[in-house]
Amino acid sequence: MKFSNTKGALKAACLSACVLPxxxxxxxxxxxxxNVIIILCxxxxxQDIASFGAPVIxxxxxxxxxxxxxxxxxxxxxxxxGPARAALMTGCYPIKIAKVKNPNIELDVHPxxxxxxxxxxxxxxxxxxxxxxxxxxDLAGHSQKKYFPELMPNLQGFDYFFGTPxxxxxxxxxxxxxxxxxKRAAMSSLTKSYTDDAIDFINKNYKQPFFVYLxxxxxxxxxxxxxxFKGKSAQGLYGDVIEELDHHTGRLLDRLxxxxxxxxxxxxxxxxxxxxxxxxxxxxSALPLRSAKTTTWEGGLRVPTIIRAxxxxxxxxxxxIVASHMDxxxxxxxxxxxxxxxDRVIDGRDxxxxxxxxxxxxxxxxxxxxxxxxxxxAVRKGRWKLVMPRSVDxxxxxxxxxxxxxxxxxxxxxxxxxxxxxxxxxxxTDLASEYPELVETLVKEIEWAQKRxxxxxxxxxxxxxGYVRDM
Numbered sequence: 001m002k003f004s005n006t007k008g009a010l011k012a013a014c015l016s017a018c019v020l021p022x023x024x025x026x027x028x029x030x031x032x033x034x035n036v037i038i039i040l041c042x043x044x045x046x047q048d049i050a051s052f053g054a055p056v057i058x059x060x061x062x063x064x065x066x067x068x069x070x071x072x073x074x075x076x077x078x079x080x081x082g083p084a085r086a087a088l089m090t091g092c093y094p095i096k097i098a099k100v101k102n103p104n105i106e107l108d109v110h111p112x113x114x115x116x117x118x119x120x121x122x123x124x125x126x127x128x129x130x131x132x133x134x135x136x137x138d139l140a141g142h143s144q145k146k147y148f149p150e151l152m153p154n155l156q157g158f159d160y161f162f163g164t165p166x167x168x169x170x171x172x173x174x175x176x177x178x179x180x181x182x183k184r185a186a187m188s189s190l191t192k193s194y195t196d197d198a199i200d201f202i203n204k205n206y207k208q209p210f211f212v213y214l215x216x217x218x219x220x221x222x223x224x225x226x227x228x229f230k231g232k233s234a235q236g237l238y239g240d241v242i243e244e245l246d247h248h249t250g251r252l253l254d255r256l257x258x259x260x261x262x263x264x265x266x267x268x269x270x271x272x273x274x275x276x277x278x279x280x281x282x283x284x285s286a287l288p289l290r291s292a293k294t295t296t297w298e299g300g301l302r303v304p305t306i307i308r309a310x311x312x313x314x315x316x317x318x319x320x321i322v323a324s325h326m327d328x329x330x331x332x333x334x335x336x337x338x339x340x341x342x343d344r345v346i347d348g349r350d351x352x353x354x355x356x357x358x359x360x361x362x363x364x365x366x367x368x369x370x371x372x373x374x375x376x377x378a379v380r381k382g383r384w385k386l387v388m389p390r391s392v393d394x395x396x397x398x399x400x401x402x403x404x405x406x407x408x409x410x411x412x413x414x415x416x417x418x419x420x421x422x423x424x425x426x427x428x429t430d431l432a433s434e435y436p437e438l439v440e441t442l443v444k445e446i447e448w449a450q451k452r453x454x455x456x457x458x459x460x461x462x463x464x465x466g467y468v469r470d471m
Contacts, residue, residue, distance in 0.1 A: 033127060033209040034309065035265040036332050039249060040088070040213070042081060042136060042167070042220035043293060044304065045275030045284030048242055052304040053287070056234040057242050061250030062306065065269060069308025070317045070355060074421075076324040077273045079300045079372050080293060081167060082110030082138050084272035084325060085215070089119040089139065089156075091329030091340075091348035095374050095454045098464040100148060109373055110142030110166070112151055117464070118341045120329050121157030121211055127336045130205040132160040135194045135215035142166050144173055154178060158213070162197040168217040187224025190217045191241075195248040199255050206259045209336070214252075218245060221282050238282055263311045266335070268328065271303040278404045290427040291409040294401050296370040296377040296387075297427055307355060314358035321363050322380060327351045345462045347453070367445045369453065372401075376455040379445045380421070386442035387417040387427075416443060 047053045051063040051071065078084040083094035090097050090113070098114035113119075121131040133153040140151035144165055153161040154177050164172045164185075172190065174182035185193070198214050218224070218241045225240035229247070233239030249269065256262040275284035277292035286292055286299030293300055305323075307313055326348030333340050334350045354360040370378035378387045391412050392402065402410045416439050418432040432439050454460030 033129070033336050034312065035206075035210050035212075035261060036124065036129075036268075036336070037212045037214065037252070037265060038088070038268045038328065039252075039270070040085075040135075040215040041245060041269075041271045042215070042217055043273065043276045043284065044219055044242070044245075044271035045292070046286045046289050046299065046302055046304055048219070048275070048284040049304045054242075054285070057239045058233065059242065059246040061246050061253065062269060065249070065253070065267065065306045065308045068310060068315050069267075069306055069313050070315075070319055070358070072305040072307070072323055073318060073320045074322045075270065075303055075305035076322070076368060077271060077301050077303045078325075079273055079296060080109065081136075081220070081272050082142055083371070083373070084301075085138050086111050086113050088272075088325035088328060089113070090117050091120075091326045091346040092344075093326070093347050093369065093371060093453050095371055096460050096463040100151065110138060112141045112148055113139045113156075114464075115151060115155065118344070119157045120332065121153075121213070123157075123329070123333050123338045123340075124209075124211045124336055125157055125159070127338045128209060129336065130160075130201075130208055130210040131158045131213075132198070132201045132205075132210070133158045133163060133213045133215065134161075134198045134201075135163040135190075136166065136168070136217050136220075137161075137163060137215070138166045140165060144171065149178065152178065160201060163194065163215070164217065167220055168222055169220075170222070172217065187217075187222050188226045188230070190224065191244050191248055192226055195252060199252060202252075202255060202259070206261055211332075216245060219282075219284060221276065221279050223282050236281055238284060242284070263309075266307065266309040266312065266332070268305070268307050270305040270325070273301055273303065274299045276404070277406065288425050291405050294372070294404040295409055296372050297409055298385075298421070298425065300372075301370065309355075313355045317358045319354065319358070321351075321354060321360070322366070322368050322382075323351055323354070323363070324348065324368060331355070344464065345452075367449075369446075369449045374454065374456050376446060376449055376453070379442055379449070381442060381445065383420055383422040384438060384442065385419045385421050385427070386432075386439060386446070387413055387419065388443075388446060389413050389415055418442070 049062055050059045051066045086094040097117050100112040125131050141147035147165045162176050172185045174185045198212050223237050223241050225244050229240045229244040233243050256265050274286045274293045277283055289299035291297035291299040330340050330348045330350040331352050334352050368380045417430045419427050452460050452462050454463050
């Protein structure tokens with residue numbers, strides 16, 4: 001398989017309306033390729049789903065997904081929106097992917113991902129999949145006005161796009177492909193409209209394999225819930241928003257059954273990062289994890305995740321195997337019969353055996369590295385997490401980001417801190433003095449990552465062209 005770096009040549013085809021059933025001759029082999037749907041929420045906390053411990057928010061349809069599929073209790077995103085999406089789409093740690101250099105964009109915070117990176121939709125498209133993205137993109141620059149058109153979904157492997165360039169901090173313009181169709185969409189309309197359009201795409205393309213990336217704007221603020229949900233939950237507007245997300249997730253699952261493709265479709269439900277604590281009553285909860293979005297404590301990037309595919313994914317399994325968004329690219333590449341790029345190092349691992357059999361011992365001891373933007377701050381291997389020394393005053397945590405979390409979570413760490421996450425999920429007790437050899441082993445993992453992946457001023461050997469250091 002050869003990936004072209006010249007995506008502009010396909011623009012006319014990419015910007016056309018989605019393909020109608022019967023328009024293409026679809027082979028039997030293509031139809032046997034399973035569909036893939038990734039539902040990505042924005043700032044959804046670990047404890048915002050009932051099956052993950054939400055005390056009052058009602059999420060019966062997502063809970064049903066968990067019962068019918070696999071629930072992951074140690075699944076990781078990144079600390080904030082843009083890097084999480086970059087990791088998901090490329091299968092790589094965001095620090096090392098190629099980014100477009102532009103002084104007007106916070107490249108290391110919300111990356112403008114370079115066009116020569118290989119994304120999930122490009123791989124699946126090569127396997128005959130119809131591909132579509134809905135909702136928030138955030139990989140062409142973190143601005144609703146100053147973004148790179150050439151880095152929008154239609155030129156990054158998606159046949160069709162209905163959504164918005166980035167976050168809903170102030171207003172949401174809606175594009176259909178490259179055409180602006182709404183300047184300021186109502187926040188209360190977003191969850192339904194994204195889902196409506198995704199279902200419409202599925203209706204038109206279900207006779208061939210398809211990939212749907214449904215990236216909701218909610219529950220990132222500004223919050224909005226439609227009339228049927230506003231004021232109905234026991235947790236104010238935030239709860240209303242989550243319960244509406246649950247309802248529309250259920251609508252999508254129902255449509256798969258109605259079309260007779262439920263057994264042929266993998267559905268992933270996940271979040272990009274932890275809850276935005278600073279938003280108070282408009283924020284979710286990461287309990288029993290420590291802290292929230294923007295930090296490398298568990299509450300910053302461990303996210304509620306479910307993967308469901310009846311008859312394919314082992315049902316009713318609760319897995320504590322460490323996995324992440326980076327695993328989705330190699331996993332669905334393998335499942336689709338595609339080829340993982342060999343001209344770069346992909347950090348994610350194929351977890352299809354885990355999904356299909358319920359266990360995979362080869363995944364139990366791999367390291368996961370925790371980055372806050374470009375700063376490598378911790379590593380997890382199995383039950384153990386080592387947090388590396390850092391100072392509040394050394395510029396690693398800019399004051400603007402430090403204000404996003406509780407003061408008790410912005411602390412100096414003078415020596416490596418060792419945490420047993422199985423016994424201490426809230427990360428309160430340092431066991432480094434009891435296990436010096438384990439600390440030494442995990443420090444070596446950190447040193448390996450610094451050399452290969454990178455760390456602040458240190459450019460990793462695997463970093464692609466376009467890497468931009470902290471400014």
